Amino acid sequence: MAAAATTYFETGRSIRSRAVERNTDVLASQPARRRGVRTPEFYFTRHFDNTRLVKAPDPVRVREMRxxxxxxxxxxxxxxxYGLQHFSAIEKSYRVESEKQQLDQLREENRQLRLSEAQLTQPSRIDSMARQYGLASPQPGQVVHPNAALDSTNAAPSLAQIAPPAAPQAAPIQ
Structure with a gap:
């Protein structure tokens, strides 16, 4: 079939003349396409007037659509x-994982603090620092334990006293 291009702006020619021209083009091109077998093809214009058609309501179709x-x-x-629950579960699993990491970090920090506390509370370290500040060992009877019973020989508790250092000592360089 030969394509006959018609445009909206083609004025001066009627639809009938364009259909006749297209039919002659089709008839002329048929022998080349069909190898000598002629089958006439004709195109007719049809005019449909659908203005009088009214769509009838279909209650079954309306119910099916509802x-x-x-x-x-x-x-x-x-x-x-389902999507909301799924993404909420994923978010909570990420939160649990981050809190586990935070817990591990806090445990490690606690371990470091305990080690630091153990180093700072060594009796030998405390004793050497006390000697640097001029503190002396307590004399017998200076230490009073609140839970201990008072001796009958020494009924009054005594207070701890600071003894001034004998001579200022130079601090050793470490």
Whole structure:
């Protein structure tokens, strides 16, 4: 079939003259296409007047569409609910993992603090620092324990006293 291009702006020619021209083009091109077998093809213009048609209401179709819409809405709601739960579970698993890492970090920090406390509370270190500040060892009877019973020989508790250092000593370089 030969394509006859018609445009909206083709004025002066009627639809009938264009159809006749197209039919002659088709008839002329048929022998080349069909190898000598002639089958005439004709095109006729048809005019349909649908202005008098009125769509009749179909209650069965309306009910089917409502049921379908309700089913799609329920399915969409279920899928969205599942998605919400799924992404919420993923978010909570990330939060649990970050809190586990934070707990491990706090445990390590606690371990470091305990080691630091153990180093700082060594009796030999405390004794050497006390001697640097001029503190002396307590004399017998200076230490009073609150839970211990008072001796009958020494009924009054005594207070601890600071003894001034004998001579200022130079601090050793470490």
């Amino acid at each position: 049921v379908f819409s309700a089913a799609v809405t329920v399915l969409f709601t279920l899928i969205m609910f």
